[in-house]
Amino acid sequence: MNLAGNYTGSIGTAVANHAVLGCAGNGRIAATARKDYAAAAAAALAGENQAGKVYELAGDESFNLTEFAAEIARQSGKAVEYRNLSAAEYEAALIGFGLPARFAALLADSKTGASKGGVFDDSKQLSTLIGRPTRSLSEAVKLAIATPPAPGPH
Numbered sequence: 001m002n003l004a005g006n007y008t009g010s011i012g013t014a015v016a017n018h019a020v021l022g023c024a025g026n027g028r029i030a031a032t033a034r035k036d037y038a039a040a041a042a043a044a045l046a047g048e049n050q051a052g053k054v055y056e057l058a059g060d061e062s063f064n065l066t067e068f069a070a071e072i073a074r075q076s077g078k079a080v081e082y083r084n085l086s087a088a089e090y091e092a093a094l095i096g097f098g099l100p101a102r103f104a105a106l107l108a109d110s111k112t113g114a115s116k117g118g119v120f121d122d123s124k125q126l127s128t129l130i131g132r133p134t135r136s137l138s139e140a141v142k143l144a145i146a147t148p149p150a151p152g153p154h
Helices: 003-017 034-046 065-076 087-096 101-115 125-130 137-146
Strands: 019-022 081-084
Touching: 003 019, 003 065, 003 137, 019 065, 019 087, 034 125, 065 081, 065 137, 087 101
Parallel strands: 019 081
Antiparallel strands: none
């Protein structure tokens, strides 16, 4: 789960439209920053006795999309709410934004999985592996708001 890309990449759109769209209901998401995943990869590659080990790489802090929208609103100073759609409505919205239909279906399926606990884990295996707490939702939103999007189509 990559908080940096999968969620914070849409913050500009969320602020502009005053909404985070999804179909995850109140599902908890245990995501963190890309740097935490990179640190985990380095630790696993450099560590001894790693052959065959499987880690659940989840952030220490979980959130739902209502909390994500509230954090965006808090830090941006703009009204942002979470709009929970049906999977079909969310998929149609993504297609309307220009995503290919197959990719939109994949994302809608992923968000539906989040509503069923598919992206939640509280084992803290990632922070144990990297030897420090993972980055928080607040940190990730702050960085995303402070970093303008790269030039090009979005």
